[in-house]
Each structure stands twice: as structure tokens, then as C-alpha cells.
Amino acid sequence: MTSYDFLVIGGGSAGFNAARVARSLGKRVAIVDGAKKLGGLCILQGCMPSKTLLWMTDVLHLAQKGKTFGLKIPHASADLRAMHARKRRIIAEFADYREQAMLSGKYDVYRAHARFIDAHTVALSDGKTLRAKKILIATGSKISSPPVPGLAETPFWTSDDILDLDHVPKSVIVLGGGIVACELAQFLNRIGTRVTLIQRSPNILRDHSPAASAVIQQAFRDEGIELHTDTQIEKIFSAKSGVTVHFRSGKKLISRRAQHLFNALGRSPNTAGLALENAGVRLAPDGRIRINRHQQTTAPHIYAGGDVCGPFDIVHLAVAQGELAARHAFGRPCKPIDDKLLVNVVFTDPPLATIGQTEAQLTAEKKPFLVASYPFNDHGKSILMDALYGYVKVIAAPKTGRILGAEIVGPQAGELIHCFSGPLAMKATVHDLLAAPWYHPTLAEILTYPLEEIADQL
Numbered sequence: 001m002t003s004y005d006f007l008v009i010g011g012g013s014a015g016f017n018a019a020r021v022a023r024s025l026g027k028r029v030a031i032v033d034g035a036k037k038l039g040g041l042c043i044l045q046g047c048m049p050s051k052t053l054l055w056m057t058d059v060l061h062l063a064q065k066g067k068t069f070g071l072k073i074p075h076a077s078a079d080l081r082a083m084h085a086r087k088r089r090i091i092a093e094f095a096d097y098r099e100q101a102m103l104s105g106k107y108d109v110y111r112a113h114a115r116f117i118d119a120h121t122v123a124l125s126d127g128k129t130l131r132a133k134k135i136l137i138a139t140g141s142k143i144s145s146p147p148v149p150g151l152a153e154t155p156f157w158t159s160d161d162i163l164d165l166d167h168v169p170k171s172v173i174v175l176g177g178g179i180v181a182c183e184l185a186q187f188l189n190r191i192g193t194r195v196t197l198i199q200r201s202p203n204i205l206r207d208h209s210p211a212a213s214a215v216i217q218q219a220f221r222d223e224g225i226e227l228h229t230d231t232q233i234e235k236i237f238s239a240k241s242g243v244t245v246h247f248r249s250g251k252k253l254i255s256r257r258a259q260h261l262f263n264a265l266g267r268s269p270n271t272a273g274l275a276l277e278n279a280g281v282r283l284a285p286d287g288r289i290r291i292n293r294h295q296q297t298t299a300p301h302i303y304a305g306g307d308v309c310g311p312f313d314i315v316h317l318a319v320a321q322g323e324l325a326a327r328h329a330f331g332r333p334c335k336p337i338d339d340k341l342l343v344n345v346v347f348t349d350p351p352l353a354t355i356g357q358t359e360a361q362l363t364a365e366k367k368p369f370l371v372a373s374y375p376f377n378d379h380g381k382s383i384l385m386d387a388l389y390g391y392v393k394v395i396a397a398p399k400t401g402r403i404l405g406a407e408i409v410g411p412q413a414g415e416l417i418h419c420f421s422g423p424l425a426m427k428a429t430v431h432d433l434l435a436a437p438w439y440h441p442t443l444a445e446i447l448t449y450p451l452e453e454i455a456d457q458l
């Protein structure tokens, strides 16, 4: 039996970065990963392929809007085979780079599935047994199929299938209104698929504010996506010709048919088969691995990081959690992740991004705050770009003016939100930000309007 200082189960964003840090601390490290291809979800079937495709459809959308800008761009359309080939080439490069890093000799890599025998020992699916002083569980998440009537009997696509399309499907019904559902629904619509999105909650992107969600909903409807919110699915069934979904919306019973069904109802933590009970690792009520602020599970020498423990499926969090776990495991100085600095980006067009605390959170916690917003349809740079959807919103503490959070829905929101990353981390106030230079004409200078409004209120 081989023994290690640190054993990482799952070599994705959380696992690989934990292994990298532990190795840099001079530890003997093993990574166990049972996937056919190394790289993890972000590189292979998550952020990078989806953002590669979305970037291509953003360009397509601009080309199709050429007339708005006085340009003649006839027949701009999606060539899915070429888009697919470009995506594959780019992803293969990212995956090769990660694979080389993993197989560089710094770590012992076992291509197998792991399950716990006891709190320090794991059995691998290839028959080997490994022991370790400290262990990180970073097994990610898997697509889930909630108990929707008829779903289990109906063939459906998942995000993996959408990301691997090499043709334009005629029509798709999207089930769900979360980030993945919305990003890929818009991708499908823009390549020329007829898209119907059916969401249970009153708003898509329900973890965001109703105001931000309303902007995306309007943009989707303007683009021709058929959106049904506040629904309840009665039955899904399939025939040779396609899929039919019966659902209720208020008192109305509605029926929609499409060639394909895209199940985007969510993901669940990948814990099945790990035999966590043998190691004393317990789950939280939501099915994720229970952790403390240092990523320790209920067995203190076993850590968890990434989607398997959450609380959010976001890559930079998975990386930070992995790094934190490795440093804490070997007694190095480390700070718990600051949930007041959470950044979230939805790569729809217009994109939606938030940082820090939201109005809803502060209201629920009965904490006073000041808030101001400004619309993109009244800002020079966005007007000349014809990017008129949305607004920027800044939230600050009364009296001190310390920035608490921001919400941006509009052009380049995913980039603009980072205007607040440094200031928030450095506990800056609206006065600090107003003392900074803002170039004209930029999208970023729109932020000065809500900042000034808050400064006036102080």
C-alpha cells in the first residue's frame, strides 16, 4: 500500500489547485481521477467550451445587427461545423496544458475511481489501495434529473450535448432557468434554433434580483426566445417526431412541442460511490458535503472543495477552496473565504454580474444601506454601441459610504464588475472610487453616476 501526505480525489479545478499548493509546500501528493479525459468540468464541459461558443454567437449577433451600425454584412449565419471545430481545437489546447501539468511528475496520478475504506484509506477501481495523512474530496457535480413527470422516460440532451453540437437543431425545449439554461438557450436561439424555455419560478435566474432577471427576460423575448415562467410541468412525453411538454401557467394548460428536450434543471454533488460513511464524512441537508470555514469535513483531516461542497458552482471559488484546504491541512497561514466578496457572472447577452452583498441579503439581515443605479440607455458609450439594456447599481453603507456590493446587467457586465473587486477587497468607500480617474468615453465611467448619487446622500 502506498502512503501520501496529501491525497486528492478528483483532479478538476479544486483538486488540481489543492495538489499544486500541497506540492509547493514540499508534500508527497497523489491525485486520483476516474475520468476518461483529465481536465475537469471547467475545461472540458463547463466554462471554457460554453464561453468559447457564446463568444462566437455574440460576434454573430453583432454581425447580424450590422445594419444598425451602417454596415453591409449579408447573410451572417452560424456554421456549426466550423464553430464546433474551433471549440474543439481551443478546448484540446487547454486540456493538454492541464494534462501536462498533472502528469509532470510532481504528483502521482491514478486514473481510477476512489472509495473510502476507512478515514485514511481509499480503494481504487483498478484494485490499488492508497493511504494518506490528509485527504481532499473534490469530485465535483453531476447533471441531476429531478422527479418531473415523464422526464425519466424521455430522451433528453444535457449541457454536454449542447456544447458538442455540430449542427443546428430545428427546435429545442429548455427545462430550467438557471445560469446554464439561460446561457445555452440564448446560444441555441442565436445559431438559429427555435427555443422555448420553461421555468418553474416566477423569474429566470431566480438567485438574482427580480429587476436584473427582468432585463434578461426582456432581451430574450426581444430576440425571439419563447419564455414561460411561473409554470408547473404536468407531463413530458416523446414520440418519433420529437418531445411534447404539457405545463400549467396560472390557470392555463399549455402544450409545446420540439425536436429535442434540453434538461437544464441543475446539477447535484458527486458523492455516490465514495462510501463517505466509512470515513465519517457527513452530508449537509442539501446533499453537499458538510464543511467548516477551512473546508474541513466532519472528519477533520478530510477536506472538501468545489462543487461537491459548494455553496456555489463557481470555478474561482473551487480553486480558492482547494488552495485553502491544502494550506490549512499543513498548518500554513490561511484565511477562510470571504463570502462578502462573492462575484457571480452570467454570460448571457446582456450579461449579468454581481459582487458582494445584495439588497435582498442586506434587507433580510436588517442591515441599513444606500443604493443608487443608472441605466445604460442614458450613457454615451453604451448608446454609441447600441447596447441599451440594463443598468449599474451600487450598494454602500450609510454614514461611511463603504462599498458593500454592486449589480450590473448590461454590456460587458462580467468585465465591469471587476471595477469593484479591488475596492471591495480593500474596503474602499464611494469617495475613494470617485477620487479615481475614469476615462471618457468608456462603459466603466457609467459607474461614477450611482457613486456620485450615493456620495450626495451621505
Ligand SMILES: Cc1cc2nc3c(=O)[nH]c(=O)nc-3n(C[C@H](O)[C@H](O)[C@H](O)COP(=O)(O)OP(=O)(O)OC[C@H]3O[C@@H](n4cnc5c(N)ncnc54)[C@H](O)[C@@H]3O)c2cc1C
Pocket: 009, 010, 011, 012, 013, 014, 015, 032, 033, 034, 035, 039, 040, 041, 042, 043, 045, 046, 047, 048, 050, 051, 112, 113, 114, 115, 138, 139, 140, 141, 159, 180, 270, 273, 274, 305, 306, 307, 308, 312, 313, 314, 315, 316, 318, 347
Ligand atoms: C455548462 C457549464 C458552464 C459553466 N460555466 C461556468 C463559468 O462560466 N464560470 C464559472 O465560474 N463556473 C462555471 N461552471 C461551473 C464550473 O465548471 C464548476 O463549478 C467547476 O468546474 C467545478 O470544479 P470542481 O473541481 O469542483 O469539479 P470538477 O472539475 O468537476 O472535477 C471533479 C473531478 O472528479 C473526478 N471524480 C469524480 N468522482 C470521482 C471518484 N469517485 N474518484 C475519482 N475521481 C472522481 C471527475 O472525473 C472530475 O475530473 C459551469 C458549469 C457548466 C456545467
